[in-house]
Amino acid sequence: MAQAHVRCAIDPQCPSHPSTEAIFVCLENQCDEQLACPKCITGAGNHNKHNVELLENHLGIFKKKINDYNTNTREQILGPLKKMVDRVTDDLEAFDPATSSILDEIETRGKEINEQTSTLVTEFKTKCSQIRSCNRQKMEHYRSRLLGKITEIEADISALDRFLAGDCKADIVNAAKSGLCKKYQDLPYPDDIKDVSFKVSDTPLNDVANLLGTVLIGNEQVVRAEPYTETIKRLEDHIKSMEQKKRIDEARIQKSKKELHDCTQRGQDYQAHIANLQEELQNARKEGQYYQAHNGKLQEELQSARKEITADAHEKKKMQDSINDLRALGTHKVKTEFES
Ligand SMILES: [Zn+2]
Ligand SMILES: [Zn+2]
Known part of the structure; x- marks a missing residue:
């Protein structure tokens, strides 16, 4: 922003000739309302032959420009800024942490949960106490019956003792x-004693955050910093489950090793069995070859035996024929001798 000019004797000074008063304003476009003195508008002056006006007459235009600027700035810049200040002032109210409704909502919800919890705690405790107290009454009753019975039996024994000690035979x-x-009746232990126990919920305590709600910043949910105790608990659980997995894997490895060992053993057994079978096969083949050879020899013998038989048969036939011939001859001779 322009600062107020230190007033001097010459008002205003010519920008080109500081010792001379600028009494003109140049109206040429390229000169942009520069101030000028008489020296400027003559001879070698910057504004020679330029269209100039007396500053005195032009001062109103400069004043109007200032006024326009101020009006404009007030309306365009200052106005919106002031409105923004009002708005921020309102917002400040809303952002006052002490009066924030968010805190109230969280507080309310927390209280509701606390109340529900303590109601439940009271309810559960009452229930358990009632049952235990009822059990206790039953036990007391049973105890007094037992004691009564003991008294009765002891009285009977004493009476019998007295009879023994006395002289009365009839007694x-x-x-x-x-x-x-x-006969004394049995007093069985009461069977209507109710067992009462409490099973802790599986839901982790830090899940209470699900009951309470979530804080959102923009669209992002605030990630809750995990307390050290929970971190330790979580890691311990993790370690536990890893150890369990390790144990299961080790058992599996052990089992697989055993199976592998068994398979190897079985493989060796099969190998030995195969070797045995191969040996047997070899022997059987040898035996087969031997029988083959033997068979051939027998066949040969059979062949020659057959030939022999055929030859014998032939011989036999020949002899038979000879015998027949001789017989025929004999018969003829006898007949002839007889006839002659
Ligand atoms: Zn000048
Ligand atoms: Zn000029």
């Missing part, structure tokens, strides 16, 4: 006959 006979027959 002793009576006691031996009827007194010993007295």
Whole structure:
């Protein structure tokens, strides 16, 4: 922003000739309302032959420009800024942490949960206490019945003892006959005692955050910093589950090793069995070859035996024929001799 000019004797000074008063304003476009003195508008002056006006007459235009600028600045810049200040002032109210409704909402919700929790705690405790107290009453009753019975039996024993110690035979006979027959009824342990126990919920305590709600900043949910105790607990659980997995894997490896060992063993057994079978096969083949050879020899023998038989048969036929011939000859000779 322009600062107020230090007033001097020459008002205003010519920008080109500081010792001379600028009494003109140049109206040429390229000169942009520069101030000028008489020296400027003549001879070698910057504004020679330029269209100039007396500053005195032009001062109103400069004043109007200032006024326009101020009006404009007030309306265009100052106005919106002031409105923004009002708005921020309102917002400040809303952002006052002490009066924030968010805190109230969180507080309310937390209280509701606390109330629900303590109601439940009271309810559960009452329930358990009632049952335990009821059980206790039953036990007391049972105990007093047991004691009553003991008193009764002890009284009976004392009475019998008294009869024994006394001289009255009738009493002793009576006691031996009827007194010993007295049966005492059993007092069984009460069977309507109710067992009461409490099973802690599986839901982790830090899940209470799900009940309470979530804080959103913009669209992002605030990630809750995990307390050290929870971190330790979480890591411990993780380690536990890893150890369990390790144990399971180790058992699996052990089992697989055993299976591998068994398979190797079985493989070796099969190998040995195959070797045995191959040996047997080899022997069987040898035997087969031997029988083959033997068979051939037998066949040969059979062949020659057959030939021999055929030859014999031939011989036999020949002899038979000879015998027949001889017979025929004999018969003829006898017949001839007989006829002659
Ligand atoms: Zn000048
Ligand atoms: Zn000029």
